[in-house]
Amino acid sequence: MSNVRNTGEKRLRRVHYYPGCSLMSSARDFGTSLFQMFRLMGTWVEPLEDWNCCGASPAHSVNPDYATLLAGRNILLAERQGIDDLYVVCPSCFVRLRTAEKILATDASMNAKLAKACGREYEGGVRLKFTPEILSDAPSVFEKAVVNPLAGLRGVLYFGCLLTRPEWITGFDIRPYEKKLKKLVNVLDVETLDWSHSKQCCGSHLAVTKPDMVDGMVDRIRDHARRAGANCIIAFCPLCQVNLELRGKEVEPLPVFYISELIGLAAKLPGHEGWVKKHLVDPRPLLNSLGLV
Amino acid sequence: MKVDHSFFEEVSARSGQDLSRCFHCMCCSGGCPVAHGMDYLPNQILRMIQLGMRQEVLESRAIWLCIGCYACVTECPNRVHIPYMMDALREIALHEQVRIGEPDIWAFHREFLKQVGKRGRIYELEFMARYKLATGNLFQDAVMGMKMFRLGRLELLPSSVKHKEIMKKIREACDE
Incomplete structure (x- = not known):
């Protein structure tokens, strides 16, 4: 078998x-x-x-x-x-x-x-x-795999909209997993900060049709992340990741990592060198300054 | 003054929502991330439906700007599913061929669904090209598009389901 x-x-x-x-x-x-x-x-x-x-x-x-x-x-x-x-x-x-x-x-x-x-x-x-259901069960697995602790990264967890709505609407409840996901990020030695915009919408498809509007939405999210003291945003959704790096004009951009990408960096999983090159907001200056790549 | 209830009933039936439950607390509009760009706030749209203002609602920009992020229904003390209401309104607007309040957003949806109908999956390069042609926004984001292309974040070749006829059958089953 x-x-x-x-x-x-x-x-x-x-x-x-x-x-x-x-x-x-x-x-x-x-x-x-x-x-x-x-x-x-x-x-x-x-x-x-x-x-x-x-x-x-x-x-x-x-x-x-x-x-x-x-x-x-x-x-x-x-x-x-x-x-x-x-x-x-x-x-x-x-x-x-x-x-x-x-x-x-x-x-x-x-x-x-x-x-x-x-x-x-x-x-x-x-x-x-x-x-996230499968992810959150495994912090100990990831803890053992860490060879490159990501000390110095201060991230805010960005769940976006659909992931976080009540269970009667979406059929999924994030609350039992929130703490576990935070812990998962913490075992990689990434510091997580509390902030107010983890459940704000990223603008979704309006990023294409109404770019000016989404610029404003992303700027607000970035601004709040910066005010919380973050140097990166951690996302769970492919669309959020693109929008948060693509849009926004006024506030200095922050790199947005996928949760699995951070695990890859911390555990030096095959291919991780390539992933960091593909961001619209290049995370390498930040990672270099912290000696993480 | 006599209020025409037919529109109210049509939208209620199509969306499966009891729109009479709304008491206009405005929680939906307060929580909506795109309310600042709308011509009418979500609760105003609902009020206009209650008042039978069919044309104003169907031709509004607001019904197209709703992203469906479910912030409003999360906030609603009466559990009125406003995104379902917006879905129903767009469907009626297209069916009745009224003037579309946000032609670019409709073009986005239309071109996206053409991709789905054609091969069951989205081929982003063709989708974006066709969206640009449809709207005339040829140069918007051209630089960003090139950057994504250079970074290898756009697939060169389309992928599709094995038997494309199935997509046609699905479409036909809905249009009957």
Whole structure:
């Protein structure tokens, strides 16, 4: 069996994930750093076979049924592929998939539509999980792996919007994980600071259509991060990461790291030298000044 | 004065929301990160629906500026899901072919969904090019785009689902 490691008693856990579009392109480095991190945790990652875009904001914005079927096809695929737990990386994808799951479970006519398009109804056999759930279980694993403590980095955790809304809306509650995620960052020797803007929206797709407006939103977030004394922002969502580095005009920019990227830097995981080169706000001056790269 | 309730009922039914629960505490508008750019605040839109102001609501900019970050519904003491209300309003606006309040945002959604319909996944290079052509904002962010390209953050080739016909079937199932 492929999921048993020959070297010993320990069984490799197999994790199936939904990649989503940004993880495969603009946030590819987030993707690779996540895979390295999963490997460090002793898990074997496999993507959902033949996945399609969850519909993101545009689908539900103009045609909610289309959004349900686009996301629904993915959970149907997972069900057919015998996947029990499907891990979703991007908060927006997660909410889309979770919303579709809820609708398909309660609205028979939508499930019939799905069957008409995809040949089968969704029976409800897949548990949708969110990456922080798996991440927060493992601080001790990461603590042992740290070879390059990131002392001197002072970060603010930026959860963004969808990740942090109440459970009755999104189907996920961040609160049990918040402390654990903070601890996870702390074991890498990164100092975390309390601040007021961890749950403010980054501007999402308005970054393309209303750049001036999002400049203002990002400036405010940056300003509050700076006032808290941070020299970097730590993000969990591929879209937030891009927006927070791309937009903003008035306040001096801060590099925005993915959580998995920091783990990669601290544990010197394969490929970490490449990730730091791909930021729109180059983090190397900061990392160099602290002697971290 | 007689108020026309048909619009109120149409939006309530389509969004699955009981819009009569709103007592205009303005928590939604206070928490909204884009309220400062809207022509009408979220609770004002809701009030206008209650008053039957169909055309003003459907042609407003506010319904397109809503990102769906769920800040408003998190704040709402009556649990009115305003983002679902906004979704329903955009759907009706497109269906009735009114003047679109924010054509660029509609172009963004439209071009995005064309990508999804075509190959099931987003090909960012083509998507951005088509968005620019549709809006005429050819040079906006050209420098940033080049930078992302140089950094290898844009894929050169598109990827797609195995059988593209499935995307067409999904689209058709919704349009019936």
